[in-house]
Amino acid sequence: MASNQLVKNDYVKTSLRAYFLQNGFNYGNYQGLGYANVMYPALRKMYKDDDDKLQAALKDNIEFFNTNMHFLPFITSLHLVMLENKTPAKEIRNIKMALMGPLAGIGDSLAQFCLAPLFATIGASLAQEGLIMGPILFFVAMNAILLAVKLLTGIWGYKLGTNIIETLSARMEQISNVASMIGVTVISGLAVNFVKITTPIQYVASMPGDQQKVVAIQEMIDAIAPRLLPVLFTGLIFYLIKVKKWTTYKLVILTIILGVVLSVLHLIA
Amino acid sequence: MASNQLVKNDYVKTSLRAYFLQNGFNYGNYQGLGYANVMYPALRKMYKDDDDKLQAALKDNIEFFNTNMHFLPFITSLHLVMLENKTPAKEIRNIKMALMGPLAGIGDSLAQFCLAPLFATIGASLAQEGLIMGPILFFVAMNAILLAVKLLTGIWGYKLGTNIIETLSARMEQISNVASMIGVTVISGLAVNFVKITTPIQYVASMPGDQQKVVAIQEMIDAIAPRLLPVLFTGLIFYLIKVKKWTTYKLVILTIILGVVLSVLHLIA
Amino acid sequence: MASNQLVKNDYVKTSLRAYFLQNGFNYGNYQGLGYANVMYPALRKMYKDDDDKLQAALKDNIEFFNTNMHFLPFITSLHLVMLENKTPAKEIRNIKMALMGPLAGIGDSLAQFCLAPLFATIGASLAQEGLIMGPILFFVAMNAILLAVKLLTGIWGYKLGTNIIETLSARMEQISNVASMIGVTVISGLAVNFVKITTPIQYVASMPGDQQKVVAIQEMIDAIAPRLLPVLFTGLIFYLIKVKKWTTYKLVILTIILGVVLSVLHLIA
Amino acid sequence: MTISIFQCVLIGLWTAFCLAGMLFGIYTNRCLVMAAGVGLILGDLPTGLAMGAVGELAFMGFGVSQGGSVPPNPMGPGIVGTIIAITMKGSGIDVGSALALSFPFAVAFQFVITATYTFATTLTSYAYKALDRKNFKGFRIAANATVCIFAVVGFVIGFGGAFSSEGLQKVISLIPAWLSEGLGVAGKMLPAIGFAMILNVMAKKELIPFVLIGYIAIAYLNLPTMGVAVVGTAIALLVFFHMGKGGSETVEEVEVEFEDGI
Amino acid sequence: MTISIFQCVLIGLWTAFCLAGMLFGIYTNRCLVMAAGVGLILGDLPTGLAMGAVGELAFMGFGVSQGGSVPPNPMGPGIVGTIIAITMKGSGIDVGSALALSFPFAVAFQFVITATYTFATTLTSYAYKALDRKNFKGFRIAANATVCIFAVVGFVIGFGGAFSSEGLQKVISLIPAWLSEGLGVAGKMLPAIGFAMILNVMAKKELIPFVLIGYIAIAYLNLPTMGVAVVGTAIALLVFFHMGKGGSETVEEVEVEFEDGI
């Protein structure tokens, strides 16, 4: 009779199942179904002969869950270690919930705000030169790195065991703060870089001696601050989202109307 | 009989009277006379039938006062709100005095160290190209912004009322610190930018094979640090002011003599 | 009979003797012999008629000592002041030992990580143009500044006397921290600047319409991060030193083998 | 240019794969990737790549789904936009205009996905019921249902987009020059929404300095993306290591103050 | 070139307005503004603008009056300097030399203003007395007296400067080339005084990093003024949000004050 003791391989397998975390995503319990499903084979092995326990364990873990999938293995590994150590269910739940938020922050910052923009920028510039390498590099680099993240965090959680967990969540919080500082820096930079608004308005100033001089408003704006118009427009959108609680739909419509009207009036280009 | 209750309009009017704050400036009580004068119409309305109270109020407020005029309305509005709420005179005075310093810091940093240099630089560069827009832009931009500051701070003070005043003055201190950090950054930058000293000294180095090479001292200085001479000279002046307590007159004379003598000796240009 | 009271000149002389601090350097007591020797003339004068005391003083000071020689005069001056004030030997020793570490940090950062790289870079660039001024400037500038440091710290220690010594060592610790922040910044910058590794690998991408395009790997690396290879290599070496405790010999051999092999394979250039 | 039924099916399958990949987190749901595939299938890789590049940059800010939020979907430019760009190359539609024209689709797809997530909430009770009956297979079906729906949705979008491309071309060729130019201008403004959305999720007032640093790095110092990230990292670590307690204790209260934000 | 009596009056009125504007805080007392007006009045706007630009940059550091301090007054270059530059354009005096020649005036005017402020201290006791008699009108006259004196002083300076311009020209044409060149060199050094004065008022040692940052921003990164301000703001806010109030001892208090946030 095969053992119901988990071996390292079970941890790795569960880590890789993070890819399935969002397969049942919904607005009720978010990644809850997925979480239970990711854990399923390991739980099945632990409670090999005990359908009641498996049922209970799955039901417990269907509850609301939401984190960044690439850092999920850290949580699942800890979870399994604790189960094997017979940690009380309530404690496990606490830790799962405590880590979920910070890891979402860390993971989203890393994957979506740092790695993706970085490789997308490089990939796009290669694609712009007509090289198929562009999308390939993007796809391969992202997946290679994120696969590594999954495996490393999974193994790290496995090795870490339970002993230092208490200090962990505070630490994660701090690291998450750092990650969001970096993320905000990058996103702000990208916003400035990719939102493009300039004005073609010019006027002709008459100078002494019947000379004339063309004065471009855009140049004066640049003298005040480079890329001022994109910044102001992004600020406006931000305000509409934050304070006026506009939906994306309204924002897109506003932007398109503004763009078309101002372009027709030759106020922006 | 008209009410002696102040309405919003009285606050706005008093805010605009900030323009008169320095009309009686003197080295005795600085803006003391001005402050009383700015408050005059509002006080007149409050003590409509009571010349004694008006007299007392004015006398109280002639005392020493000094702040940045553009942020004054914040103080006058709070002052009026408190008067209407029958806040004890001593308390009003405390708040007036507590806010005066930090607001001077904030206002001077904003107006004199950030806005003025910014628009003066842009205006001067337009003027240099022969465009009358230069001085006009400078004048209009400065006054539009500073008028807005007066109205906004005035209305803010009015809305804020008295309830959170205690925490305010500490807060102002902090903001004032931030403002002076920004101010010092800008001023240092401007100093480096606008003080101009270079040396034309060169010497001819003989090289192997009877070749010769002109070595410009200025280039070596630049290699050590760009704009080193202006920085050193500004540092010297700073030292003379700070440690030796020199007056402006002495400094101007020193600079002119230095400039003329070193220029005649072809040591600087 | 000449006084055995020290005069200012004795302090200056002892300060200048800092040049001899490392004349007896060894891996037993480092600058211990040197320290005693630097102090010798002053001690001789103090204990003019008392060989026993001189003997004891010298023996005491042969013990382990290690600091940056240019900042040594600060310690020797304090030492002498304290001796004259009859400070208990134990206390003197404490202060000597407490200052030794931070001053090593400050001095090494200043001399070796800031001044030397600065003037060496300038000197080398002049030398590269064939100007003998290069080495001369380097030598004169370094020695002039470091001589000034010796004299100033010596005089400062003399003036400071003993009264504020207690707070000093904490301060020195802080200043040393600041110095190492600056030092690390400069050294990291220099590493990035002076370690040079690039790859000549190229491949030919076929494009639509039978066109071909040469894609240089180095350009793609630069797009990810400039000077990435030198940074990675320096990181590798750092790891080998820190974690694997490799000696310099092994590192040099590894580097030479790597360089030769990869160059032969045309992987780096 | 017309699209064969075989190509329509291929595009449908490709879109199904890419959209499902969004849930798998494998970054196929990006304009850069999708457009290249469509280009290959339609035999015009260069236009596919060009469209992918332009759309990727414009949707950079939208390429983010955080905390369950659903941004406009890159299938807009990546699938529909690329079809437009390739089939109408001869009629004066360049990738810029195709991008602008595809925006309404991106928003429409966003609707569809939001609807899917909402509808999928029923899966939970289904799963509970299956577990009650110890029907573990049923539970696993529920746990994988969303991704299956996505594959179907993706196929429909891809196939439909390709199949109706002729009708699409007719409609689009009616668009006057001033409008398509205006749409182009609007297209370059649209990324602002994506970035503002992210900043809205992340922004606490303590992060304002980092917003400014990002601005400086790009607008004044012209750093590349990676450079901005390195600068951000340096300063974030500076705060982390050297502001010690100040920093970490602040955090909790920050969360509280989050509501009133910047 | 000679100046008509009518122009002299106009320049007097303009100067009166500009100087009074210093107290009103409307930024008319700037070289850029004053020189343009003088240029208009004398019918040579281009020279007025050129002089305004050069003088404005040189007096950038002086354009500040803080805590009641009185810097050299821009009427020097803005009024007198511009008159010199315009009337002596033919005699080899360019705006650079005119700037240098006007410095003594700038300092002299600083004297006059300081004297006015000192003399105006008598207004206070006058106001008190008026109030004692409930003579509110008297109080209000006192409260507006300084600005009236300024208007008169401004008129005298402007009118006088214009009226005596011929004498001025004679004196100036006696100045040898080496001297006027030397004065030009000195002119470019003079702003140091203004900046050092401001730094002296503001500087605590805690602000040294910001002095360095300003230096880096200009000398190494060549940022424009606004860029320097943005960098300064970013770092100041970083300190504000993440380091508490500053100074070593204040950290504890920071913890306490944190509740009320920004």
Add this chain to the structure above:
Amino acid sequence: MTISIFQCVLIGLWTAFCLAGMLFGIYTNRCLVMAAGVGLILGDLPTGLAMGAVGELAFMGFGVSQGGSVPPNPMGPGIVGTIIAITMKGSGIDVGSALALSFPFAVAFQFVITATYTFATTLTSYAYKALDRKNFKGFRIAANATVCIFAVVGFVIGFGGAFSSEGLQKVISLIPAWLSEGLGVAGKMLPAIGFAMILNVMAKKELIPFVLIGYIAIAYLNLPTMGVAVVGTAIALLVFFHMGKGGSETVEEVEVEFEDGI
């Protein structure tokens, strides 16, 4: 080219002076200085300067001895390398190859110096014994012995290097092109060791931000060395003044964690 015996002696003396100067802290033990001297002595200053420049930059990271550590010695390129470069100029050896060829010597000299310091430990007991006998002169001899040994060692190295230059040339001319090219490549990688050694001594994890700042300053902003130092100073002072206790409290823990470092 051959070297006269007189030149050999001169090079020996020069090397003795330069190496002793390492202990005196007068910065003669730098490639830039030593190579120039050798160039002068051999009558080929230009090559001496070129070699000095190249070697100085390569050994920048080694130009440091901290806490008693002994880095590869610049006498390698400065003395031996320069001799090679000058004498073999005609045989296709440029300063780059000479640099690479001199590395083994630099490491060998490092051995010799380490050995000297180790051997010199015996001086301490000698000094104690001398003091026991109140033989102060003996004490002083001990206290100056290391520098004397260095002078001798320096002379031997300089003289020997010059004297054996012909044999050296023969050996070197046997080196194939691919190897000398490879050595050149390795030469440009070697500074990494020096820098990593310094960073190892200094680095605590709290300093990581400064490592990044150094990287940014050079790799992205192309600042000169002095600029990097100014940036570092600005930020270090910012930490010093504005993070107060946060900073200093960390420090203690830092000391503890120092062992495991980054």
